[in-house]
Amino acid sequence: MVVKQLSIIKSGVFAKSQANPNLFYIQASDFDDERNWKKNLKPSLVLNPSLQKHVLNNGDILFVAKGRMFFAVVYKGEYSPAVASGTFLIIKTDHQRLIPEFLAWYLNHPKTIIFLDQLSKGSSMPMISKSVLEEIEITLPTITQQEKITELSALQQKEQQLLTRIQFLHNDYVNELTYKIFQQ
Template identity: 35%
Template sequence: MHALIKEIATVQSGIYQKEFPDGDVIYLQVNDFEDTTLKEKQLHPSLLYAENLSGHLLEEGDLLFAAKGTSNFCALYHDKTGKAVASSAFFVIRIKDKDSLLPNFLYWYLNHPAILVLLKSQAVGSTIPSITKRMLEELKINLPDKETQRRIVEIGRLQQRENRLRQSIAAKRDLLLHASLYKIIKPNNNI
């Protein structure tokens, strides 16, 4: 089944708010993420809760799409983070029927390189390219059955894990090689 994002989810702009040192709501910004992962250790509430924030509070399974600039990505929000709202750098995507569409699947789809290239090719603005709400809402998605979605998500997760392990192995191999080569030329070496 094919659908447009606007048929399966709502897309809402993040908000701009003045920050305070001692708030009770987390204000998520692009620099709070590394790749698509939230850097939870550095988070601290910086907004004061008010009624105008209630409609913008994030819910479990909401997706945050970074639409401004050249580093576009989608992140998945988990409510264990605490009460939070997204900054205006994001669009908040809320799935209408989580029984037919897994948030993790939409997260995987929106981070797929081909989809990001497609969206970037349509971005507007010369100084700071931006993906518009309309572009996101009009994006077509092929919706497989839930079991296929689960499998795709799991394979994608395993691929990411494999990539992280390869990077870690390569970094350790470099350290070992550098140490071995330095040992050869190190002063007082009996070689």
């Protein structure tokens, strides 16, 4: 099965900042290296009829299709209302057959990223086109299996965050200890 059989993909919008904003304009730079939202984002657009049809819904997948690092994030209303910039392809899945978290996991999987890198166009600004993303082959496990895979992946990410924190604290401890020894 290919992605377009399980979802609808549309492009993000191009817009410029406006006075008296009430709409978040999501960009790839709004995420850190671990694909987490950065804090304290501010609205930069004004919601109007032409942007209304582009407002993100919970469960939409934001796929960064332009730049040096392709990745997918499930939008859960963290900043709302919001539209995605033209850097993104927005994927709306058929939730009865494909949960958004599973497709995001699949698109973020290292093997898929390698494959996408091979299909990308452009050298200074690599990009994945909508048509390329639509034709990505995906094996469709049951919803229960999709949920188990995404739960395991979330636990793996949490573990990695904790290990990183432990390493930071350990380094801090050793630095303090060695400095105290040095001062004696």
